[in-house]
Amino acid sequence: VLFPDSEGHNRYLNYQTKFLTTTPYLTKIEADNGMSCAFAKSPSNELKYTFFNEPDLAFANYADFNRYGIPRANMGQYYKLDNIVLSSKNGLIKAIVLKYIENSNERLKLKTVQTTSWSTSDAPTEQYSFEYNPSLLPPYNTAKEDHWGFYNGKNYFTTENGQFFVENYLPDYIASRTPNATLMQSEILTKITYPTKGYTKFYFEPHDYSSVVLRAPTYQLSTNTNNAMAGGLRIKKLEDYDGISPTPVVKEYFYTKNYIGGGTLSSGILASNPTYWEKALNTGYALFSSKPLGYKNLTNGNHITYSEVTEKSSNGYIVSTYTNQDNGYLDKPPFNTLFNESQEFPYEKMLFNSLELERGLELSMKYYASDKFLLREISNEYNNDPARYNKYVRSVQIQNYLSTYNQGISAYGIYTFYPHLKSQTEKEYFRAGGDITSKEDYTYDPTYNHLKSVTNTTSEGTKMITKYTYPYNYSNGDPASTATINVMVSRNILNTPIEISTFVEKNGVQSLVESKLNIYNTFNGLPLLYQQYSINPKEPLTDFQPASASAGSSIIKDSRYVLKTTLENYDNKGNLLQYRDNSGTTSYIWGYDQSFPIAEVKNATAAQIAYNGLEMGGSPGQSGWENFGPATTIADFDVQDKSASFAGLYAVKIAPPSSGGINYATTINVTPGAYSKEKYKMSCWIKTPVGYTSNKAFI
Numbered sequence: 001v002l003f004p005d006s007e008g009h010n011r012y013l014n015y016q017t018k019f020l021t022t023t024p025y026l027t028k029i030e031a032d033n034g035m036s037c038a039f040a041k042s043p044s045n046e047l048k049y050t051f052f053n054e055p056d057l058a059f060a061n062y063a064d065f066n067r068y069g070i071p072r073a074n075m076g077q078y079y080k081l082d083n084i085v086l087s088s089k090n091g092l093i094k095a096i097v098l099k100y101i102e103n104s105n106e107r108l109k110l111k112t113v114q115t116t117s118w119s120t121s122d123a124p125t126e127q128y129s130f131e132y133n134p135s136l137l138p139p140y141n142t143a144k145e146d147h148w149g150f151y152n153g154k155n156y157f158t159t160e161n162g163q164f165f166v167e168n169y170l171p172d173y174i175a176s177r178t179p180n181a182t183l184m185q186s187e188i189l190t191k192i193t194y195p196t197k198g199y200t201k202f203y204f205e206p207h208d209y210s211s212v213v214l215r216a217p218t219y220q221l222s223t224n225t226n227n228a229m230a231g232g233l234r235i236k237k238l239e240d241y242d243g244i245s246p247t248p249v250v251k252e253y254f255y256t257k258n259y260i261g262g263g264t265l266s267s268g269i270l271a272s273n274p275t276y277w278e279k280a281l282n283t284g285y286a287l288f289s290s291k292p293l294g295y296k297n298l299t300n301g302n303h304i305t306y307s308e309v310t311e312k313s314s315n316g317y318i319v320s321t322y323t324n325q326d327n328g329y330l331d332k333p334p335f336n337t338l339f340n341e342s343q344e345f346p347y348e349k350m351l352f353n354s355l356e357l358e359r360g361l362e363l364s365m366k367y368y369a370s371d372k373f374l375l376r377e378i379s380n381e382y383n384n385d386p387a388r389y390n391k392y393v394r395s396v397q398i399q400n401y402l403s404t405y406n407q408g409i410s411a412y413g414i415y416t417f418y419p420h421l422k423s424q425t426e427k428e429y430f431r432a433g434g435d436i437t438s439k440e441d442y443t444y445d446p447t448y449n450h451l452k453s454v455t456n457t458t459s460e461g462t463k464m465i466t467k468y469t470y471p472y473n474y475s476n477g478d479p480a481s482t483a484t485i486n487v488m489v490s491r492n493i494l495n496t497p498i499e500i501s502t503f504v505e506k507n508g509v510q511s512l513v514e515s516k517l518n519i520y521n522t523f524n525g526l527p528l529l530y531q532q533y534s535i536n537p538k539e540p541l542t543d544f545q546p547a548s549a550s551a552g553s554s555i556i557k558d559s560r561y562v563l564k565t566t567l568e569n570y571d572n573k574g575n576l577l578q579y580r581d582n583s584g585t586t587s588y589i590w591g592y593d594q595s596f597p598i599a600e601v602k603n604a605t606a607a608q609i610a611y612n613g614l615e616m617g618g619s620p621g622q623s624g625w626e627n628f629g630p631a632t633t634i635a636d637f638d639v640q641d642k643s644a645s646f647a648g649l650y651a652v653k654i655a656p657p658s659s660g661g662i663n664y665a666t667t668i669n670v671t672p673g674a675y676s677k678e679k680y681k682m683s684c685w686i687k688t689p690v691g692y693t694s695n696k697a698f699i
Helices: 156-160 167-176 386-390 484-490
Strands: 028-030 036-043 079-088 091-101 109-116 126-132 189-193 199-214 220-241 249-254 268-270 277-279 286-288 304-306 308-313 316-322 336-339 362-368 374-382 392-401 403-415 421-429 435-444 451-457 463-469 499-506 509-523 526-535 562-570 576-581 584-591 596-602 681-688 691-698
Touching: 156 167, 167 277, 220 268, 220 304, 484 509, 484 526
Parallel strands: 199 268
Antiparallel strands: 028 036, 036 079, 079 091, 091 109, 109 126, 126 189, 189 199, 199 220, 220 249, 249 308, 268 304, 277 286, 308 316, 316 362, 336 403, 362 374, 374 421, 392 403, 421 435, 435 451, 451 463, 463 499, 499 509, 509 526, 526 562, 562 576, 576 584, 584 596, 681 691
């Protein structure tokens, strides 16, 4: 705080507030199916972070905050992630190894990512490598930064005007925070090389803008006739090489309004001008801060947003436009404010009604040929119901100005509505003249925001309407009900469609052309898909009856529905074991403790198949052998041999038990009954004196 008619002596101007924290590092994630993911770290040799730059603060209170046993020599040093290892309880599945550029005079940067499969070989199977701009960033906390925190090579208080600040210095200080187009490229990513030996080169350029959001004295958009540079980089050009041809696929990006027509004015909008100075009009007290004082009108954290971007390639041009502050989505002032002392710029520090959830949505895409002939155009319209702004969380901000006696209060809202897509129109143009237009309109459930209907209208005026219903459309709301539909609602399983029906509309009359109905049932306590029905009439139906719910929430369906598929069995984790359709029965075998499907079997039920995965683990009830008799369990196959495997780590030794193996002739006992007279096929690899051979034995 600077007092009236005084000079401010500021020892830490342009330095961010510093905090020393102890970072917890995740070491392992374990799942109940035996899978695990381990993370290995080691100290990084990168440029250390400088916590203190002033002699009077040099570890003066080190003992006060060193409660975690951090060695003093390690202050400012970080760990790097070395590898990620995914394993099952039987061994390694995949390892990801990360290597870095780690020098004591530069920041840590990723150099390669190597992926190794479950094989015992240590050689990487895939590698991604990264290259960067060789120009280095300065040491931490040198405060050589522009308005937005990007490197510009200047610190006003060390290179311009010492340690002092008075109001007259403000123009020079603001000039010292001007962005530097060259320095902000330091250490930026420039190239990625892929496992295929192909690679992508990245070219960046600084942000620019032609409009600025102002909040004082009123909320408005200030538009300039020239472009101004802002901190931060945007992609300018991409070059993709396939590793074979020396000629790349090139894409260039232009962020101007009407680039196709020769426009040069940037479509960028700056969220707000930085404010470093605040002065009370009544008392003369003033406050300077090298960290901007005001709240910015950001969009998802971005200080620059673009309303129009053009992509240029050998195929032509794609022009995309987006919702932004200049086309209807300018932030709104707070509902009300109260100040107990007049400030020069009170609104700069007050929160407001932000519309950022509506900005950045794609409004249109136009596709042009290389000669700039318009080929196709897609236009989007989003939720524009005026009542949407009535959906917000009420919030109040109390802000101190210069001292605790000077305060401002702001009442504002945090909007909670969903900016859903309302309609999409597509036009296709022909060089000979004319066009074809189609439009899709969307409606949504007002409570859950799920899609309710899609209406497609052709150039001829024909409408195709698809309607969706969900579990909550059939539930009677009884939380104690055992009906599956009620169980789904009680467990918040709401976005799964129950009925999807498509109609054609002519002269205002809707006729059904197709419908699908999903019926759910409870398996092992889980609400899962049970039956799938469909209607595919030869002629559109005008008397179709949509599905409805009985008093007990059972589904009542149109009598013309035809059963297509019955999903007959699931395991206790919800994995499908068996289904039946017009082609017969299909069953699945799940391995790795029921985590992954390992086999699909046609014309057999789940009870008629068995397996032994050798390396996948298991327990009684998971292998299927128990279906053939109580004497046959997974324990019969626990004898494993590491010396003769065809693939992987293990093999089963088939030999008399006296020789250390197992004798299938004595351990596989088919219980008399439904399966005892069936003919079964057993497939395996057999090691012979001359190598391995595939064998299929019938038993």
